[in-house]
Amino acid sequence: MLLDISAVLKSSMEKLKFENEIDVNDVDFSEFDANFPESVKVSGNVKNVVGVVELSAHVDCTYATTCSRCGENITKNLSFDFEQTYVKEQTAEAEDALTLEGKTIDLKDIVCKNIVLELPLKQLCKEDCKGICQQCGTNLNHKQCDCKTEYFNPQFEILKGLFD
């Protein structure tokens, strides 16, 4: 998915708006336990600020993953903004900038890099997911098992210490 920015490169008055749907099915996100069955929506603009090309984008996507506590398959939404600058020649001042190659920006590549940065390290089906019983394997979100587990409450332990 290459974005043609030749008009922007010619004139610093030019601002290019874009709106795309990018298919990232072929990108391997398995390391992050995520895959994207639906295309990723990207919109934004590219402008030329005295020779520095600035890309601002908004990303909206849905991905499939598994809850890291109970192992259920879940679908999550991810929505974020990012900015990226591009320069023709790399200089020390512009160390966060990428070097332009030709008159295009590889939108898919930069979007995927930013998705990786935005993906949470831990996926949870819900904030208070109860997880799996360590003894019988029951998904405790669905039903309570009969296993006796010692629930360790740190605050309670502190109180107990006070009265001993």
Ligand SMILES: [Zn+2]
């Ligand atoms: Zn869960």
Ligand SMILES: [Zn+2]
């Ligand atoms: Zn159990």
